Amino acid sequence: MSALNEDIFDTPPETSTLPPKEDVKEKEEIKPVEETAPIEEKKPTKGKHKKKMSDERRAQLLENLKKGREKSKIKRQMNAAAKKIDKKNANKEAEIQLKEKILKDLEDSKTHNQLNEEIADLKKKLKFIMEEKEKPKPKLEPIREEKPKEQINISPPLPPKSPVLPIPEPVVDKPKVRCYSVMKGYYYA
Numbered sequence: 001m002s003a004l005n006e007d008i009f010d011t012p013p014e015t016s017t018l019p020p021k022e023d024v025k026e027k028e029e030i031k032p033v034e035e036t037a038p039i040e041e042k043k044p045t046k047g048k049h050k051k052k053m054s055d056e057r058r059a060q061l062l063e064n065l066k067k068g069r070e071k072s073k074i075k076r077q078m079n080a081a082a083k084k085i086d087k088k089n090a091n092k093e094a095e096i097q098l099k100e101k102i103l104k105d106l107e108d109s110k111t112h113n114q115l116n117e118e119i120a121d122l123k124k125k126l127k128f129i130m131e132e133k134e135k136p137k138p139k140l141e142p143i144r145e146e147k148p149k150e151q152i153n154i155s156p157p158l159p160p161k162s163p164v165l166p167i168p169e170p171v172v173d174k175p176k177v178r179c180y181s182v183m184k185g186y187y188y189a
Contacts, residue, residue, distance in 0.1 A: 176188040176189070177189050
């Protein structure tokens with residue numbers, strides 16, 4: 001981080017990659033210089049020319065950079081804190097879901113226990129009924145009571161009533177409709 005706090009706009013001093021200059025006096029042999037064509041100066045190209053930055057502008061940019069770094073640091077810290085809170089909430093939600101699942105399992109086990117108890121009761125009742133069926137039953141004959149005979153009045157039959165015939169509904173011809181079927185083709189229904 002200390003490297004980042006240094007001035008960004010400062011450039012390190014240029015170091016030469018050329019070998020050190022040799023003194024001409026020491027060399028005994030001097031090579032003849034060939035004449036070269038004169039170097040033409042380049043014409044300025046169209047576009048913006050880079051101006052040197054003033055000290056005020058440089059200080060302003062450095063100040064803006066410092067402010068931006070501070071803001072980004074605060075945002076990173078806030079996001080990290082929010083993630084921690086989200087993880088805690090997720091853990092709480094997972095705990096709540098786990099508790100609900102455990103309670104549901106307990107309720108299911110209670111219903112299973114109740115069902116098992118009912119099954120056991122029914123088995124006992126069935127066993128008792130089967131034992132009762134296997135026991136020989138004494139034959140009991142129903143007691144017959146003699147009823148006095150009732151007097152039956154025989155009356156002459158009533159004359160038959162005239163049959164009522166239903167009124168026939170008039171038959172209405174339906175208009176013929178042209179229909180199409182894949183099997184029959186066109187037909188009238």
